Amino acid sequence: MTTRVMLVSPAAGDAQREVRFDDDGPLNEAGVRRARAAAGALPTADRVFTSPSLRCRRTAEELGLSARSAPELAGCAMGAWRGRTLAEVADTEPLGVSAWLSDPDFAAHGGESLRQLCDRIADWLTRMSLDAGRVVAVVEPDVVRAAAVCALRVPADAFWRLDVPPLTVTELSGRGGRWNLGLGRALGHG
Numbered sequence: 219m220t221t222r223v224m225l226v227s228p229a230a231g232d233a234q235r236e237v238r239f240d241d242d243g244p245l246n247e248a249g250v251r252r253a254r255a256a257a258g259a260l261p262t263a264d265r266v267f268t269s270p271s272l273r274c275r276r277t278a279e280e281l282g283l284s285a286r287s288a289p290e291l292a293g294c295a296m297g298a299w300r301g302r303t304l305a306e307v308a309d310t311e312p313l314g315v316s317a318w319l320s321d322p323d324f325a326a327h328g329g330e331s332l333r334q335l336c337d338r339i340a341d342w343l344t345r346m347s348l349d350a351g352r353v354v355a356v357v358e359p360d361v362v363r364a365a366a367v368c369a370l371r372v373p374a375d376a377f378w379r380l381d382v383p384p385l386t387v388t389e390l391s392g393r394g395g396r397w398n399l400g401l402g403r404a405l406g407h408g
Contacts, residue, residue: 225361229277229384239300240358244273244276253280257282261352263352265351267288270288273358274357275356281356283356291358294330294364297330299329319378322373332374333374335364343365343397366401385406386404
């Protein structure tokens, strides 16, 4: 019984350009146009989900997907850093940023550690693998990274070695808790 999970990263919003810890901001106009242009590029799925963020919900909508918001697919909870830019946090908490980038258990910002994010996404993947079929989920880039870390069974600090551009598809296919991983196919026709 094979399960196929297609993780779609959202179209761009200003938070990515500003390197801002997600503040649940909207897509920018270019992101909306790119998502609309990619509508119809995904195959039919048995189950369709979206991270609860505005950016992911809007991307799913512009892609023409009727998706169910799944709180377990939320991006990493960043606590007191939410809404701030990386530069702002680095100026006021340089040791905290350094620890966050090197220690998967760091959560001094009051949010979630990368290891907790990876564990949460691993649990979701396990639930998805219980039923055969295709799953499409529009999720935050950090969720895609966490899924890749889980699928490959690599250490959580490998999270930082994965780039996830906007509107790309990362595909996982597997059975029995083992996953194959296809990375970063651009979403679009042809």
